[in-house]
Amino acid sequence: MAKTAINRKPVTAAKNGSKTAKPSEKNGNEEFAVVELAKAEYKQRLKSQLESIKKTDKRLLREMLYQMVLGRRFEEKCAEVYRMGKIGGFCHLYIGQEAIAVGSMMALEPTDMVITSYRDHVQAMVKGMSPESVLAELYGKATGCVKGKGGSMHMFSKDLGFYGGHGIVGGQIGVGTGMAYAAKYKGTGQVTLCFFGEAAVNQGIFHESLNMAQLWKLPIVFICENNQYGMGTSQDRAMSTRNIARKADAFEMANEFVDGMDVMAVRDASIRAIERARKKNMPTLLEVRAYRYMGHSMSDPGNYRTREEIAKYQERDPIALFKQSLNDAKVLSEKDFTKLEKDAMDAVESAVKFAEESPLPLESELMTDVYA
Numbered sequence: 272m273a274k275t276a277i278n279r280k281p282v283t284a285a286k287n288g289s290k291t292a293k294p295s296e297k298n299g300n301e302e303f304a305v306v307e308l309a310k311a312e313y314k315q316r317l318k319s320q321l322e323s324i325k326k327t328d329k330r331l332l333r334e335m336l337y338q339m340v341l342g343r344r345f346e347e348k349c350a351e352v353y354r355m356g357k358i359g360g361f362c363h364l365y366i367g368q369e370a371i372a373v374g375s376m377m378a379l380e381p382t383d384m385v386i387t388s389y390r391d392h393v394q395a396m397v398k399g400m401s402p403e404s405v406l407a408e409l410y411g412k413a414t415g416c417v418k419g420k421g422g423s424m425h426m427f428s429k430d431l432g433f434y435g436g437h438g439i440v441g442g443q444i445g446v447g448t449g450m451a452y453a454a455k456y457k458g459t460g461q462v463t464l465c466f467f468g469e470a471a472v473n474q475g476i477f478h479e480s481l482n483m484a485q486l487w488k489l490p491i492v493f494i495c496e497n498n499q500y501g502m503g504t505s506q507d508r509a510m511s512t513r514n515i516a517r518k519a520d521a522f523e524m525a526n527e528f529v530d531g532m533d534v535m536a537v538r539d540a541s542i543r544a545i546e547r548a549r550k551k552n553m554p555t556l557l558e559v560r561a562y563r564y565m566g567h568s569m570s571d572p573g574n575y576r577t578r579e580e581i582a583k584y585q586e587r588d589p590i591a592l593f594k595q596s597l598n599d600a601k602v603l604s605e606k607d608f609t610k611l612e613k614d615a616m617d618a619v620e621s622a623v624k625f626a627e628e629s630p631l632p633l634e635s636e637l638m639t640d641v642y643a
């Protein structure tokens with residue numbers, strides 16, 4: 272079923288074969304960007320989240336919130352140490368998008384596979400990588416997940432089923448489709464989650480991969496993380512339509528539009544898509560709409576948008592929303608939350624200590640594990 276992000280009318284993406292929007296139709300983003308509406312939507316979401324929460328195991332719910340808070344605190348720390356010159360190269364943060372990784376990946380089996388773009392720290396941790404291993408990689412230390420040779424954009428762990436961390440926009444869509452093909456060919460029963468940004472959708476590889484995935488009936492979920500900007504270019508300036516999910520209709524592929532500020536909505540849609548992949552070997556495209564609070568990367572001055580615009584989206588912050596819902600559902604008290612926050616901060620501080628104290632790779636390692 273198609274989902275609207277919130278309770279507004281407009282055109283949303285949709286289930287297969289739904290009616291197509293007229294090109295002139297606006298698709299809701301302008302309304303979405305009004306503070307008062309954002310607040311009203313927040314209240315609406317509290318209600319619908321509660322329904323979903325009631326059906327879910329309490330321990331899992333607390334773990335989901337913990338992973339979101341850990342992701343946020345971790346990324347804030349990355350920004351801090353980056354400014355201190357501890358991290359070199361590019362560094363793309365995930366702040367504001369936590370509900371997407373947590374909502375989707377925590378619906379997977381441990382043996383399932385994940386592949387994503389360069390905005391990969393939080394996904395790596397949700398897949399089971401320790402904050403130590405991720406931060407040491409960011410520091411370029413020998414104890415990082417790929418021995419300090421990949422850096423921010425190339426988190427990787429075959430053991431955990433986390434296949435990167437890719438710097439070429441859209442490149443992982445082809446690789447992820449190949450991973451799903453391999454799983455089907457070998458009969459492993461694994462599902463692949465393939466994440467990419469909305470700007471990657473304008474690349475040919477997106478269309479080629481979706482075509483093959485549907486034709487060959489591959490067990491993959493394509494998750495478009497629509498944070499509305501590709502570097503400094505808004506989606507409106509680069510794409511002829513706001514309906515990304517509906518692009519899958521061209522391949523007769525199942526698709527849904529999901530509110531990426533609502534972790535339970537992401538989870539529910541992911542459960543449907545993962546089940547379709549696992550039981551029927553059929554792919555799905557999820558367009559998950561969220562907002563990137565920080566710049567594209569740490570070197571982005573952000574001149575292309577206003578502080579007010581950012582503040583409007585922060586009114587529907589996914590962590591604040593989920594915390595409030597868990598509180599309303601009596602799953603988590605204020606005291607529990609304080610402890611959860613402290614645990615997350617302690618985990619981040621321990622990662623910093625580990626990264627600081629870890630050795631740099633040996634010079635003799637310069638050419639090992641390097642392919643060019």
Ligand SMILES: Cc1ncc(C[n+]2csc(CCOP(=O)(O)OP(=O)(O)O)c2C)c(N)n1
Nearest residue numbers: 390438439440468469470471498500501502
């Ligand atoms: C093929 C290719 N073209 C251009 C770039 C430069 N580039 C890096 S990130 C980026 C924007 C991608 O935006 P989006 O896919 O929306 O992901 P987001 O950064 O918002 O998560 C661009 C154009 C690149 N890395 N690869």
Ligand SMILES: [Mg+2]
Nearest residue numbers: 468469500501
């Ligand atoms: Mg984007």
